[in-house]
Amino acid sequence: MKSKKILIVDDNDLNRKLFENLIAQFYTYESAVNGLEAIDYLTKESFDLILMDIQMPELDGFAALRKIQQDELTESPVIAITAYAGESDRNNFLKMGFSHFIIKPIRPKELLEVIRIHLYPTIDHYITSNSTEISDILLDISVISQLMKYNSKEAIKGVFRDFISDTSILLENAELALNQKNEQKLIENLHTLKGNSGTLGANSIYLLAKTTDANIRDKNWIQLKESLEKLKKEKLIFEKYIEEELIFKL
């Protein structure tokens, strides 16, 4: 999963932490607090993308980019983060050699989207934007191995059994809510299902729950009924899988 590495360059502790927080969910990263430190990193390691604040002490973002270009330190995209809002010089940034620029305040979704587009330029981002790197598999084993750090196999299996019975209840409630056209109740139930399945790496259920959630928001009742049926089937498949999966039997 986390095969791409990003260099975060920002002198503001709080901003840097927030960037790290966001980026760590999808990529590995290193952080530098100014342009000099960034240059230092780039001479030693290679990165797939650089996120560069413009106003920094020591060596600012403009100067750092010039240095990167002069010494040919990387060919990876450099994305500028700037507080200068409403600039007429979008083109200036691009002319200077930044691949993109993002104006503060940062919107997490926008930031991640921009990063993704630059890291995976060949992937049509409209198709994948709703499923950021979540593959449609029954169970993401990497999630299990993470959980195993903190739990016994028995405990994890117990959690999955709870998840399955919880899912049954949530889906029943959702069907009831659909019959009553109770949008709020529908949203609540699907939200919990999305959170649970995502956290447990039950990807196929998670992706279906996302579609269902979208159906509710679009008030597409016919599609919604179908989506709920699909979810019920997927739940049964998942249940069988958990009972048979070897990983829990070892």
Next chain:
Amino acid sequence: MSDAKKILVGEDSSIIINLTKSVLAFENYEMKAARNGEKVLELLEKEDFDLILMDLNMPVLGGVECTKMIRALANPIKSNLPIIAITGNINNYTMDEFRKIGFNEFIQKPLDFDKLLATVKNYLC
């Protein structure tokens, strides 16, 4: 009194409560769960905690309103506790908005428990 750090978790999913509990127990943190924002406020009034993890989407009283109310509490120890938001919809807020509401940080759902533990540890060491 034990010196184990105590964490209050506002979260309505029992699955996530259970998993979070075992992850936090790994570092010997004690955890109590509240199923909605009102219960968070009740527990916080009765007991002392060192940190709060707050889901944004909870019935009765959501995480945003609840956090604003905690920040307005008279007791400075309680009103200044670190509060970490847990949310499946990061795009609903900018980072500045998160900070203005009173959150110290946020963690995205689906939860990455390594990340969760690292973030919590950061505030409690």
